[in-house]
Amino acid sequence: MSNHSCNLPLDTDCFGLTCIYGLVFCVGLPSNLLSLWGLYHLGRSGGGSCQLVYILNLLLSDLLQLLTLPLWILYLREVHRWPYGRLACELVGYVFYVNVYASVMFLCLIALDRCLAIVHPLMSRGVRTVRVAAVMGVAVWSLTFLFCLCGLLPSVYEPQQRLCLEQYPVTARFARFKIATVLLGFMLPCAILGYTSAHIGVTLRRSPSISAHERRRIVGVLVVITTNFVVVFGPYHLVGGYRFLSLLVTSRPCELERSIFLVYRLCYGLTSLNTLLDPLFYFFLCADARMELQRSLSRCRRSAKPGSRVQPVSNNRRPGPSLIPS
Template structure:
């Protein structure tokens, strides 16, 4: 294992003795569950985003970027799994710790950014369908995507300047955890809360409130379609709050009140539970923004029909090949037996009639 970089204070030891038991019990279960469910779901989501890009739909660019961000984090889960299973002892070098930590934390804000892009795109399409065409093009979506990734890379560069692997009281190499939090983390946490959560949440609520008002006033929209849109909007906001809300609230609480080990020990478990909730975003994104759309259901129906058609073709070919493989002698003999069967049946019926007539004559 390589030597770890000294932190800003020149001391790479952690004074607080924290019980990391939650990492050995709950975290492995969540990491494995998210990896097993999230990997195939996001692969399918990436495929459907690609289909929308081929159809010149700018929404596909946001979906693909959102899915790529989720996949990056999912690919880092095996490293975090090994980390927590080894009693929170990072087995690799500090560079890999920084990369995995950035994928873990910045995935939250990349996902939030593209969720906002999707909500604003839908807002403009529903509320202002004949205006702002220049913001709903493939080129505009590509530019916005570059801006979001660049913003997060700049934030990651600030994190890269600090050492992220330190030693705890048990001489374990702890990755991306400081107790109590460092002085440079306070401003970063407030920036994450306001720019990475609160403002995007305001945009999300504003966009979907406008969509719901237009759908409610629309008389041409079917009642079933209105219910579907309302459920999708409400579930989006609910999942956004459930995945990202607790973590950012506790992030602010730590930045304000965590200045000693006693508070850090009290908040450790609930803070890490909120951090685990953010990982479910990788599973929720494909379900909400890909699998809930009407076009996706039609694509699934097409896939099902094509698969069933292929199965029928395979069965037909199997039967035909089986019939062709029947020996010629066997088919001739079976045909001869079939021709002889009517005569044999007639002889049996004649014998029965003779017995019946003889019985009646004796009576």
């Protein structure tokens, strides 16, 4: 059954998704670049730790996702007709899926790292190292890429209708893959987030040694992660779970696709909003992050002035801000 026989209203999501993608790209790109710039100077000043590695990977994932948004906007302007051929569609489609679920996994790693640092600060020192964080980063990227590659094969491009990353109605194989992404890419991370949040909450109530400033930062991290899961990723996975489970059992798939098309597509677009929230980790997790970023930007402005000289770096420079709690 083809998309033409389903007679889907493909033009109904174009305006809404174009507005979402345009806003996310215009705001998310500079904010992620500024956060990466701040992390670079933070690492140079001696403030590196496993948290920095996780945040760095999260921001890189966001940047890759942001770079695909202009192509999706052009795709929507053509009313769901991909103008760049099969290879470009497959590349952009893989990048989009991989970075969505890589972001989810790095959010889980940040939550687990905070839980270990607060609940088991001494026992976890051997685990919370830059080397372990780097290994975990490589593992997340590799597993996510292989999982998405297996699920999206043989192609995400439909040549007759020139649809990219869309199929109406979907095959049973793709529906099972999407159900697996709901379970492994959303429900399991939600369980991890609930477990870590509960333990952190109990420790904060029982420990009087944690200052009010540190408590606000810890709560800020949990709020950002929870907002990502509930507001950004939640609607897409819940609506998608209903859609793909129903498609496996219904005898009228086109009727189901027509009834849920607009809601599902708008929830799909909401997943890009995580690129606006993720830079907040830089400010919540890095001590004196704003001051470090302001200093680096001030140095750039001074060096850009005509006739200015770059001051030599002293060997006795003070260590930069550290990540808390250590």
